[in-house]
Amino acid sequence: MTGREAIQKRTMVEVKGVAVGGDDFVVIAGPCAVESRDQILSTADAVRRSGACILRGGAFKPRTSPYSFQGLGEEGLKLIAEAGEKSGLPVITEVTSPELVDLVCRYADILQVGARNMQNYALLEAVGKVRKPVMLKRGMMSTIEELLLAAEYILSSGNTGVILCERGIRSFEKATRYTLDISAVPVIKKQSGLPVIVDPSHGTGHRDYVASLALAAAAAGADGIMVEVHPSPDNAMSDGIQSLSFADFAALMDRLRPVVSAVGRRIAPAGSR
Numbered sequence: 001m002t003g004r005e006a007i008q009k010r011t012m013v014e015v016k017g018v019a020v021g022g023d024d025f026v027v028i029a030g031p032c033a034v035e036s037r038d039q040i041l042s043t044a045d046a047v048r049r050s051g052a053c054i055l056r057g058g059a060f061k062p063r064t065s066p067y068s069f070q071g072l073g074e075e076g077l078k079l080i081a082e083a084g085e086k087s088g089l090p091v092i093t094e095v096t097s098p099e100l101v102d103l104v105c106r107y108a109d110i111l112q113v114g115a116r117n118m119q120n121y122a123l124l125e126a127v128g129k130v131r132k133p134v135m136l137k138r139g140m141m142s143t144i145e146e147l148l149l150a151a152e153y154i155l156s157s158g159n160t161g162v163i164l165c166e167r168g169i170r171s172f173e174k175a176t177r178y179t180l181d182i183s184a185v186p187v188i189k190k191q192s193g194l195p196v197i198v199d200p201s202h203g204t205g206h207r208d209y210v211a212s213l214a215l216a217a218a219a220a221g222a223d224g225i226m227v228e229v230h231p232s233p234d235n236a237m238s239d240g241i242q243s244l245s246f247a248d249f250a251a252l253m254d255r256l257r258p259v260v261s262a263v264g265r266r267i268a269p270a271g272s273r
Contacts, residue, residue, distance in 0.1 A: 011162075013162070015109050020224060027227070028053075028226040029043075029249060030044065030047060030055045030057045031056075031230045034072055034080050035237050043055075043057075043229055044086065046229070047246075052089070052249075052253075053267075053269060055080065055090070055091050057079075057080040058093060060095070060104075062094075068238070069237040077103070077107035080093055081108070091109050092111075092112050094114050097120075098126035111130070113127060113134060113137060114137050115139050116140075118146075125154075128155070129159070131159065132159075134162050138165060140170050141170055163196075176204045176206060177204060177242070178205060180200060180204060182217065197222060197225065200227065201242045210244060211251070214256060218263060228242055231245075233245055
């Protein structure tokens, strides 16, 4: 169901006036984790003013270390939903287990399946049974074929609103946290009609490289980017090293617009407030 034989033209996933996979280039921005009401409200306002059209933020955070901040849970969902309502931005947040799908659906407009859960087949089937769009992130050790087969679980369970996300894979290189596979964008576009988003924040693990790879994603034909933004990145409780400040995000958007225009697209405007 993900292949070009089944999807003859590109698929658009629409949510609250924003179309992912259409002619517009979608910018998703926000903190890695929701930490407080002031943090998420200020970030939502800042990213919207700079041109983002979807707000991201994690309430449930699977972390490598069990001692790292794991998110605020349902309280975090309530806060990001409030921020989305006040800013007029649709909200995307991660769901980490089948048991949490119904809860996350109450607050989020788009469900995210993270890289660590790309092959959690019970979770894929669970999000496939709801009628909320799903962003499926590529596993850090997964091939493009495995990503498409994971998407197949969601599609075959009845949910056609699938967005794919390239977020970097592990390689022998140590200069970056992961190796962002820009070539995955045209490869997936050739093999499937599903929308493709690129996450340069996780793809590099360092804020100094985020802008360059965001521009590369636009030039390569991605349908959008997802960027981590925080009011005070150095004090973030999760992934601060790869998060942009409000000023850095605004500067990225200024650099991004001419590149997006050069490939015949425009930055997607935010939906109706």
